[in-house]
Every structure is written in C-alpha cells, then in structure tokens.
Amino acid sequence: MIARTARTNAAAGWKTIPLRISYRTQRYLFIYLTLAVPLLYFFVTRLLPIIYSFYISFREWNILSPSKPYVGFANYSGLFTDEIFRKSIVNTFLFVAVGIPGQLAAGLAAALLLQSIPRFRGFFRTVYFIPYITSIVAVSWVFRWLLMPNGWVNSALLNLGLDAQLFLLSPRQALYVIALSMIWQSVGFQMLVFVTGLEGIPAMYYEAARIDGANAWRRFQHITLPLLNPVILFSAVIAGISYLQTFTQIVSMTGEGGPLNSTRTLVYHIYKLAFKNFEMGSASAATVILFIIIFAFTLVQIKALERKVEY
C-alpha cells in the first residue's frame, strides 16, 4: 500500500515537467480545435458573404443582367441622395430609441411587480412569457386586425367616448404601434432576465437603506438600478439587435413600410432594393452602411458591458 502510494507519487513527480509542457500544448490544442470548426463555419457562412457584399457594392449588379460593371462609389452616393433611404435610417434609429428603453422599462416594471407579490408568481411568469414564443407573422396579422379602423381597439375607444385612431394607417402613429407590438412580444423574456437580476441583490442592502429612512423611490434609484446595471446592459444588447433588424413586422403590418414610408426601416429598404428592384449593388451598399452602423453600436455596447461587469 505504502509502496504503491510512493510509486504513484514518484511517477507524478517524475512526470511533472513534461506534463506541464504537454498541458500547455494540450490546452491550446483544446482551445483552437474547439474553435476551428466554428470559426471556419462563420468564415464561410457569415464573413465571406459580408466581404462579398462589399465587393458587390462597388458594381452595378442587376441580378438578372449578365453584365455587372464596376461603378466605384456610385451606389453609395445614389443612396445618400435618396430621400427614402435617409428616411429609413432615421426610422431605424427611432425604432432603437423607442424600443430599447420601452422594452427595458416594461420588463423591469413587470419584474418589480412580480417580485413584490407573495403568490401566483409562477402563473404570471408563464403567461407573460407566452408572446415570446409566438411567430412574428401570426402576431403581426392579429395586431393588424385588432387595430383596423373598424377593429376591436377602435371600437373599445369609441365605447369609452374617445376618438377612433388610425394606428397602423397613420404616418404619425404606425412606427410607435409597431415598436409597441415588439415590446408586447418580448416583455416576458426581459422580465425573466430582470427577475433574476433582482433576486441577486442582497436583501440587507434594502434593509440598511430602510433604516436610514430612504423611501421606495430612493431605494430603487440608489440600490436597484446601479446593481442591476450589468443585467440592463445585457437586455439592451438583445433588444438593440431586434430593433436594428426590424423587418418581419413591417412586411406583415404595414406592407411596404408605409404609410408615407413612415415605417420603412433600413433592413426593409435593403430587402426592397435587392428583391423587388433586383439592384443588388445598391442593396449591398446599404448593407455595408448598416454593417458599419451596427459594428459601431456593438463596439460601444461591448465596451460598456465589459466596463460595468468589472465593478
């Protein structure tokens, strides 16, 4: 018994040096082998198409046409003189500007409410999550019907003695209505994320604050919000991605991004250029612009995310 232990120890001691070296190799082998296939995959299915878009964006690339001449920056300058393209950029920013805070506020509010009740939490959690799993197309159709001039919502408004609204048919309301429908669909997901964040905040902080005489609002402001920061940023990234790529809702709710282009987003504009007008060159140029916007957006968010995580 003793001899055996000694032998193993000796063996271990013996192997220490070569093991260390092979350990490092093994470690890198593991890292790079694990990453090799995924990186190759992303290279082929994501990066190459992006590079391809760059390449196409300098050509007049009509899908049906055999000739695809080089045109320099003509597609780009064409886009910036296009009033509708500029509008689609503004609309995309509006979606992000309305959508992210709206979604976070709704999710946080739901989470706080849920936290404050003793019973039926599971029930509310389940129900609020359901919209997240429904298909965007189906949901969009339903909203279109509910919000029709003679639809359910207007009938309710009239019964309350209020004026009927145009909603999706109004150039001033449509974008916000769509943003709201997206909030409706994702509030459950955001709520769940926040609930955990809230649960992670030690109760003693609140008690200490209460003893100091801080009211509910101050406690929220000085304890909840700062400690939730990482969670908020995570949620903002998720929401940001979905709002920057608003597309399916547009096609299913306002058709061509109307009325009066008030709901046309960048992604819809790209789609329209590529698949309705067959102008792949312009569509690619628009994609490059979108990509630059998104890349900057991501960099900022990741910087923010990493900074906050540290404290």
Next chain:
Amino acid sequence: MIASRKDTFAVARYLLLIAGVAITLFPLLWMAATSFKLPQNLYDLSLFPSPASWGSYSYIFDKAPFGTWISNTAIAAVATTASVLVFDTAVGYVLAQFSFPGRKLIFLFIISTLMVPTEMLIIPWYLLATKLALTDTFAGLLLPGLLTAFGIFLMRQFMESLPSELLDAARVDGLNEWSIFARIALPLMKPALATLAILSFISNWNQFIWPFIVLQTENRYTLPVGMVYFSSELKDNNGWIQIMAGATVSVIPLIAIFTIFQKKIIQGIALSGMK
C-alpha cells in the same frame, strides 16, 4: 391604518398584473376565437363566436399538408438545436474560461456577425447551397443555422459564472480539457443548456426567409413556409378565418412545449441575466 394601506397596495399590484395578463393574452385569444368564426361573421368583434365552427380547421388540414409541415419543422428545429447545443456551448466555454491570443478579436468577430440581416446573406448562402447540391434538401435547410452567434454570446455569459477553482482542481487531478468540459462544466450548465435549447428551438420553429428560399417541394416545407404559400392565396380570397386557424395551429405546439418545460426554461433564462 398602515395594514390596510399595505393591503390596498397589494391589491393594486395584483390588479396591475392581471391587467398585464389581459393585454398579453387578448391578442392570442382573439386569434383563436376568430378561427372559430363563420366567414360571414368575420368582422364580428365578440370573443366568443356563436355559432362556433371547426370549419376552418378541417379546411386547412384538408387543403394543405399541415401535419407534414409540422413534423418537418419539428425535425429541423430539433436537429439545428442539437448542433447549436454542441458547438455554441463549446465555443462559449472556451471564450469564457480561457485566455489566449485572439480571444477578444474572435469574440468581437462572432458578435458582429449577429448584426448582419439574414436578408443579405441568403443570396450567398443560396449560391453555396447550389454549389454543394443542397437546395431543396434537409441539409441545405439546416446549413445557415448550425451555429449561432447569439447562442455563443449567451453561453459565454453563462460559462463565465462557472467557478474556475473547480476547473483548476480538475486539472490538478489530471483530467484533460475535454473531460473537464464534458464531465465538469456541462453538468453544471444544465439549466443554461436547457435555455439555449429552448431559445434555439423557438427561433428555428419560426424561421422563415431561408427555408422559404431553399425549399421547393411542398412536402418539404416547414410550417412558416407552408403558411405563406397557403395564405398568399387565402389573403386574396379573404380567408382570414382559415389564416387565423393556421396561426393558432402554428402556436400551439410551442405553447405546449413551453408549459411542459417551463420550470427549466425560466430557470435557465433567469441564469443568463445573472452574470
């Protein structure tokens, strides 16, 4: 006095939450209710159609292979999810637990691909699928979704919460990196895996544009593709009742799965926010 004020608050909270339930469920209830209406009562606003009719359901199952579409969608979603589970988890693990040259760059690269709209990728994908003879095949359908940047991002978040002391202890015990990943990290990450699985399943279930482009034969369609083919004709013919029936059918399997696994899912999603 104070107690009753507290009670009022509690009641108010429940009322608010119940109002939320109404707002959440109403559109879906309306969708289901409409699917039971008779065509001539299409604009009837009531939530309880009378007379109610199964007509739209027998219509959609008679006129279209909904059953086949549902099973195609399920198989594709399961297969994609399996692949995502293997690869995204592994990559997320490596990015979270190791430091090595190029880590930041790789992470940034993967995350930025998340931002490119699918619409722009489908032409290159389709060219690739044609080259590989994968159009109108199951493999072609799965091609673009085998790994997802979102999944990697999510798993990296999860994996950062793994206690590194535990992993180091395993290393001291002489386990190799593969075993550490498979035998130590993964079992601890079960809720996270469940989350990734369900999120991946949901998004694949509702996937539209790529399946629409790559599939050409009716019997190979997924549910969303079939629905679009089916409804493009119905919309012209004012077949909204049938369309709502189709939409209801497309939502039910997911609600069922969610109700069954909801504990796990909620646990997992909750985890992702932890950090």
Next chain:
Amino acid sequence: MTKKTLHSKTISIASLSLLILLAACGSGGDNKKNEGADQNQSSESKASPVSASVPDSGKEKVTIEYWQYEYPAKVQLVTELIKQFEAENPNITVKQTNFPYDQYNEKVATLVPAGKGPDVINLYYGWLPKYVSSGFLQSLPESAFPASDIERDYYPLVGAAKIDGKYWAIPTAVRTLALFYNKDLFTKANVEQPPATWQELVDTAVKLTEKDSKNQFVVEGLAFEPGAQLHHWYRDGLLPQAGGEDLSDDRRKILWADSPAGLEAFQYLVDFAVKYKVGTPGVFTDDAAAFKTGHAAINIDGSFRLGSLKSDAPDLKYGIAPLPSYKNKSVPSSFWANAITSNVSGAKLEASAKFLQFLTSKEVQEQWVEKVGELPAQKAVATQDKYLNDEKLGPFISQLDNSKAHFFIDETGERTLFVDAVNEVLLNGVPAEKAFQSLVSKTQKLYDDYWAKAGSK
C-alpha cells in the same frame, strides 16, 4: 483618394478569394447537380449541336422549365394544359414551378444568380421593362409570333409588351376593371341603376354610404383602396376620360400635368375619401374583402375577382357595370404574359415557342375564361356570343376595345408614389394640387433615371 482605391482593391482581392473558396467548396457536388435537377446549362449546351445534326428535331427529347405565380385555379388549369400539350408533343416535357405572388420576385432574384433560370416565365406586364432592360428575356421569335399577327388578332392593350419595336411577351388572357355593385345594398338605398357617369358615381356612392351613430363605416359607398386598383383607374381610366394623356409616345415624359385633366382626375379621385367620405383605406382590411362581406356597395375591381367571388361569397348578389364615363372612353386593363428567357436556343427555343403557341391558342383561351375567369386576349375569341351575353363577363369584354394598359417602368415604385400622394392629401391634409405636382415630378424622376440608365448601355 488613393486610400479609397487601395481599399477597393483589397476588397476585390478578398472577394476573389471568396469566389475561389465557394467554387472549391462546391466542386464536389457540382457535377452531380448539373446532371440531375439542373439541366438548364448542361442540356442547353448539348441542345444546339444535336438539333443541328438531327434534321427532324421533333424526335429529340426536350425539357422546358416554366415558372408562374401560385394561384390555385390557375395552377390546376396549367397542370391540365401541360398534360394536353405533352400528349400533342411527346418529345417535349414541361416542368412547372410555382411561387406565391407576394414573393415571386424574391424567388426569381435568388434562383437566377444560382443559374436556375426558367425557359418560359410568366410575368406581370408591368415588370417587363425591368426584365427586358436587364437582358433577361429575348424577344418572341418572329417566325412563331409575327408582330403583324399580334397586332391584328390581339386587343391593342397587348402593345404594352412591345418594347424597342419588338414583342417580348404574349398573354393568354387579359383583365379589365369594371364596377362591381352589391344589388341588395342598391335596393336598400333605393338606387335602381348602376352609375354611368362621374357625377352619378359620386351621387350614388354618397347615397349608399352608411355610418353608425359613432360615425364609423357600416357600408362604404365606394371602397377606397389606393394601393389596389385605384392607381390603374386613375392612369388608364379617369385621366384619359377627362381628356388627359399618360405618357409621351417615346415613353419618356409623364404628361399628367400637361393638361388640366390630370389634376381634375386626381381631385375627383381623392374627393371620394376626403370630401364625400364615402370610403377610406384599410377599413374592413381591403376593398375586395369589404365588397365580399357586403361592407362596400361599389368596388372598382378586375375581372380576375369573379372567380374568388364565386367560390367565397356564393350568396352575394352583385352586378357588373362598365366604369362610369366622362369626356372620353377609356378603361384600365392589364395582363400576365409569358416570355422566353435570353439563354434559350436551339431545340429548347423551338419547344418553348411551341408551348407559347399552345398557351395562346383559342382552345386554351376558352378554357382559361371558364376555369380562371380571365378574359381572352384575342378579340375573335372574346367577342363570341357566349361571353358577350354573359351577365358578368359581358361588361368587361364590351370595354376591352377602349382599354389601355399603361407602360410601367417600375410597377411597385409607381404605385407607391401614387398611394403616397393620395395619403398626403388624406392623412397630412396637403392640398391635392401640391400632392399632385409632387407625384408628377417624382414619377418623372423614376422615368428619367430609367432612361438615363438605358441610354448609358
């Protein structure tokens, strides 16, 4: 500047490597694919030498690919027709592929770059300029379809398929617009006759409109959906009826604003929604749905609607009347036409031409009216008594002589501009005159851009 050129150089090198990689990835499965489903290129390259060496090309097996949009009645009929055609021509196989209407161009846009083009394609006439200018189509073979024959046998509206002096597509059937009116609602409002003039249409629509106590529509006097048929009604109906002209002969200049008729017609149209409030967009989802469910007393719609009215609203009592008239007679019309793509040659071209001849034969046109409900494109076929005396088809056919199908540069683009102009008046309170002027100048810009591009080639 130098930086920029350098940049683009790097990009092209990078994309070159992409292409190489794509090709390398694909080389394995590539050959197999070409032998199998995608006969397009391989059999094409085989086709011409073989047909040259075999004098009787009738014995050679040819497969042609036919693309059309999905519409059940149409697909059913075409399937049947293909069987008939293949029985008559045992050496030819026709493979049909159908895409949903909403995503038609999207499918085309993805499949064509991958080399999966059709040989014969079914297109909306308004898309033709786009397809022709990109070089995707070839003009119809003069031997099978002499221009003089087309002009003699077909309704003049088919002239919209003539670009640069050549015909590029040929329809089986055409459609015109007419007034659909709900007989029960007419009786209820004590209106006896369908309106025949502009003024009568206004008066009747006002009479027929019904609103509830909260001023919400119960019945639209005239369904008002600018995105549906109203754009056509304006350009080929109201505008020429008021004495205006659509386009200059060289198809370069929009003439709507060259006479007062343009604005008069535009004002007349928007007044239905703005001044008389007899209808509004989006209520009851759309015009066709509103009419079908008895929520619109009058709708301006096309002959293609007859089929779905029959199947979806069998109990609806409705009549068809010619569009109301003003100074001149003119009725909008349109068509889907079949064209041959530019790479088709040799035996395939022969087979494609044969297929087109079959699709435009008298028998097929007749089957088309009966099964799909669209009007025969040839005068001799359409004006047979059995169609002229038909209560529903008659009014459509009687209008065909005065029908116009305006030239489009960009079908969706032009329609969107029109819808936007109407919405500016309706939703933003912009004076009709101003909205009209901006509509004309924006549409003109579309044309200028198109011709500038066409000229540079």
